[in-house]
Amino acid sequence: MINIIFCKNPVSLRDTFFSGQSFRWKKHSDNDSVFVSVMHDTPVVFMQRDSGILRIDSPRETIDGTGVTEWVKNYLSLDIDNSMLFDHDFRNRYPEIMQLVDDFEGLKLLRQDPFETAVTFMCAQGIGMPLIRRQVALLCERFGRPFIVETEGMRHVLYSFPSPDRLAGVPAEALRLCTNNNCRRAVNIRRMAGAVADGKLDFRRLAASGMQIELIREELCRFDGIGPKIADCIALFGLGRFDAFPIDTHVRQYLAGWFGLHRAEMTLTEKNYLRLQGEVRSILKPELAGYAGHLLFHCWRRKVKGLLTA
DNA sequence: TGCCAGGTGTACT
DNA sequence: AGTACACATGGC
Known part of the structure; x- marks a missing residue:
């Protein structure tokens, strides 16, 4: 299933993914214009013909219940002109x-999955990007689902981001191996994941229009390991709150x-x-x-x- | 070697 | 209300 998207404004996948958004995309070989990942249990390949044309390769016609094209437009925030x-x-x-x-005209801010965003930034306290990237990769490899992604004759083994109930069920001692050996961080992530799995933390409600940013921060900061900065990161990257x-x-x-x-x-x-x-x-x-x-x-x-x- | 890296929680004055 | 420190490890 191949979709072509003509972008009104330039898009630079390289700048976007380089900037740490998202930590989930991998470069295909040494090619700067092809990226692969698994999004919502769907393998996806992005190919950039030029800054105004994107080709999206996906085995399914929908991602997260929406059409691939619509999902990509929203994910890449193509509605925002830099x-x-x-x-x-x-x-x-x-x-x-x-x-x-x-x-950086083509640098986009991605509308990412809120749970994935929350876990990622909970792993990002006072350490460098390479270490954050490693933690996210380990979490996916150990607790996500594997997928084979084939493109242009190359095979990649990629992993989905683990679901909330999966992470909630992992003992802290096992989880800390993926969180830079930080036990407190593992416990915090486990608790937050459990709240999401139980419905006590409902990102869809927080993402509803009309929510005040102060209220979002307040609800997120109730969890250990989430302070003002990480709460704002979740709002910005995971809830589409560009304010x-x-x-x-x-x-x-x-x-x-x-x-x-x-x-x-x-x-x-x-x-x-x-x-x-x-x-x-x-x-x-x-x-x-x-x-x-x-x-x-x-x-x-x-x-x-x-x-x-x- | 020492400081910095997409911070937060706790224990002090 | 403000400050100091632990948490943990890799890169430069």
Whole structure:
């Protein structure tokens, strides 16, 4: 089953997946334009003909109950045009930043699965991207379902992301082998997964339109291992809340370095974190602050820090 | 060697 | 309300 999508605006799979969105896609051989994964128990191959044409190869006609084409459009947030992220004011005030950001016209922020997003960012506390990527890969290999993905004469063995009830049933001692040997993290993930499996944590309800971002954060932060930053990451990447603005160590750096926000250099207590978000809302469009922030995040890492490891 | 990496919870003043 | 520290390990 092959679908061709003509994109109105440029899309760069390489930049998008490099930026850590998602941790679940693998490069096909050394080809930068072909990526493979298993999404919602469906093997999927992305091929990029050019920045405006995507070919999607999937053995099934639907992913997650929706048509493949519709799913991809939503997943890649093709409804968001990167040129609308920064207003006239911002462009005038920070022309040198815009010059850097314009190179990432095709970088997309993915609308990912909320449970997968939650687990992934619970694995992302104070450690580097390679270690996060390894944890996610181990979780999938040990507790996901295997799939063979064949494309262009190559075979990949890929794994689905484990379901909530599967992870909830894994003893913490076994789970910690996948969570960087961190026992507390394993326990926290297990508990959160159990709540999702029991319906006590309902991501669909949190994703409903009209939910206040403060309420989403409050519900997520009830779980050990989820603080304001991770809650905002779940909202941004997993619930499609592009107004959510997670502040991590990289974001702090560019808020200080590019925008001169002194508060970004202070210790981030919860109060300080919220205040800093308030200051950001006066610089970036509030309804797309998180999306714009993701571009700045990627840009800062790539162009200023020179980081090449995703 | 020492510091930094997509933080959070707890135990102190 | 603010600060210090443990958690764990790899990369540079």
